[in-house]
Amino acid sequence: xxxxxxxxxxxxxxxxxxxxxxxxxxxxxxxxxxxxxxxxxxxxxxxxxxxxxxxxxxxxxxxxxxxxxxxxxxxxxxxxxxxxxxxxxxxxxxxxxxxxxxxxxxxxxxxxxxxxxxxxxxxxxxxxxxxxxxxxxxxxxxxxxxxxxxxxxxxxxxxxxxxxxxxxxxxxxxxxxxxxxxxxxxxxxxxxxxxxxxxxxxxxxxxxxxxxxxxxxxxxxxxxxxxxxxxxxxxxxxxxxxxxxxxxxxxxxxxxxxxxxxxxxxxxxxxxxxxxxxxxxxxxxxxxxxxxxxxxxxxxxxxxxxxxxxxxx
Numbered sequence: 001x002x003x004x005x006x007x008x009x010x011x012x013x014x015x016x017x018x019x020x021x022x023x024x025x026x027x028x029x030x031x032x033x034x035x036x037x038x039x040x041x042x043x044x045x046x047x048x049x050x051x052x053x054x055x056x057x058x059x060x061x062x063x064x065x066x067x068x069x070x071x072x073x074x075x076x077x078x079x080x081x082x083x084x085x086x087x088x089x090x091x092x093x094x095x096x097x098x099x100x101x102x103x104x105x106x107x108x109x110x111x112x113x114x115x116x117x118x119x120x121x122x123x124x125x126x127x128x129x130x131x132x133x134x135x136x137x138x139x140x141x142x143x144x145x146x147x148x149x150x151x152x153x154x155x156x157x158x159x160x161x162x163x164x165x166x167x168x169x170x171x172x173x174x175x176x177x178x179x180x181x182x183x184x185x186x187x188x189x190x191x192x193x194x195x196x197x198x199x200x201x202x203x204x205x206x207x208x209x210x211x212x213x214x215x216x217x218x219x220x221x222x223x224x225x226x227x228x229x230x231x232x233x234x235x236x237x238x239x240x241x242x243x244x245x246x247x248x249x250x251x252x253x254x255x256x257x258x259x260x261x262x263x264x265x266x267x268x269x270x271x272x273x274x275x276x277x278x279x280x281x282x283x284x285x286x287x288x289x290x291x292x293x294x295x296x297x298x299x300x301x302x303x304x305x306x307x308x309x310x311x312x313x
Contacts, residue, residue, distance in 0.1 A: 003089055004313040005190035007105055008098040009034070009279060010197030011272035013207040015290070015297070017050050019197065020098035021058050022301050027308070030059040030088045032081055034099030034108075036160075037241040039066045039077075042227065045220045046243030048211065061088075068227055068238040073164065075114045078107045094313065102278035103161075109192055109284070112183040123170050127163045132235045142166060149177035155274070160240055193311050194284045195304060198276070199291055205269050212243075212265050221247050221257070242268055 006029065008020040020031050033039070037047035041064045044051075049063065061084040066072055081097070085108070088095040097105060106112065131139050140156035143165055150165045168176040199207075224247035232239055234248055243264055250260040279285055286307060293299040 002189065002191040003085075004094050005085065005109065005188075005192050006094060006096045006308070006313065007034075007109065007192070007194040008096060008197070009102070009105055009195065010100060010288075011204060011275040012048075012100055012268055013204065013211045013272070014100075014197040014199065016098050016100065016197060017048075017054070019297060019300065019304075020096055021050075021054065021056055022297060023304060024058040024096055025056060026301065026305060027094055027313075028092075029094040029096045030061065030084075030091075031096045031098050032084050032088075033060060033062045034077075034081070034097050034101050034104045035062075036072060036077070036101050036104065037238070038063050038099075039072055040064075040068050040070075040238045041066065042230075043068060043223070043238060043241070043244070045215050045218050045223045046241060046247075048215070059088075066238075068230075068232045069236065071237050073160070073237075074103060074107055077104050078112070078114060081108050100275050102275060102282070105194075106282065109188050109190065109194065110183060110186045111189050112180075112186070123167045124163055127166055128159075128235060131159050131163065136162065139163065139166060147175040147177050150175065153177070155270075158240075160237055188284065191311060191313060192284055193304075193308055193313055194282065194286060195288050195307075196279045196282075196285050197288050197290055197300075199289070199295075203291070204272055208268050208272060209265050212261060212268060215243060216261060221250070224248060225251060242271060 006023070008016050008023065010016050023029060024031055035047065037043060038049045039062055040047070050060065062080055085095045097108060099105065127139060136159045137156050139159065139162050140151060140154070143154070143162055144151040146169050147165055154161050154165065156162070165176045168174070168179065220243055224244055228248065228251060234245065239245060239248060246260045246264040249255050250257050288300060288303070290300060293303065
């Protein structure tokens with residue numbers, strides 16, 4: 001018997017957080033955050049982190065476990081998520097992986113092996129220095145030469161993953177794009193129910209713009225100011241997240257606040273588009289077009305519960 005695992009995924013501002021809590025309450029589940037920014041303490045507004053009162057008593061994992069100065073990467077996530085899943089199952093509960101970082105989700109659902117990329121020989125730090133000195137486009141141009149397929153998939157500003165792809169190539173002599181394709185063919189070790197929330201693009205973009213406006217009202221700029229005062233710098237993994245780098249640009253005098261907000265909305269929309277592209281490539285996905293349910297969370301939840309019963313979860 002395969003162990004149960006539920007995934008609630010989707011692009012930014014699609015309603016994953018609230019739905020995952022409702023589902024967890026309905027089935028006795030615990031939630032594991034599949035998000036590269038919510039692991040960081042003091043980074044609440046920009047990461048759209050769930051507030052304690054919104055958790056409704058449901059245990060959440062991989063939230064507020066690191067300081068902004070700490071590095072975080074896919075290998076760490078996989079190790080922590082696997083451990084959380086085992087502990088949740090031992091308690092007789094059902095693990096629910098919730099978030100929008102498709103690569104993180106795939107690492108768990110396909111049980112991807114990262115052992116080839118676990119060595120730390122200083123390559124990552126040397127590449128990070130190059131990115132700071134010469135800009136992210138410089139590293140992306142190098143990646144185009146050694147692994148064109150990976151470069152095609154990665155945005156030049158996604159410095160963390162560009163560095164990881166180059167590090168993998170230099171350490172193993174193999175292209176990470178080919179390695180990832182091999183790993184994607186692995187069968188899932190779980191009795192998996194992988195739901196992805198979707199909606200028409202116009203509605204998605206409207207919600208993204210509204211979310212950014214709300215973040216600004218809630219004090220995103222002040223949050224980034226405090227992080228900067230405490231020593232957080234542009235090159236840190238934590239400060240690469242959407243919302244943080246744009247506010248840093250404003251604080252560093254590189255653009256006006258209005259321009260920073262405009263860029264944040266634009267880049268978040270682009271990010272949502274890339275998220276959907278990723279999920280469309282996943283073969284196990286059960287799509288939830290929310291407009292078909294009138295955006296009614298109770299109807300969506302009932303549909304998901306029906307699918308889970310059919311899967312024996």
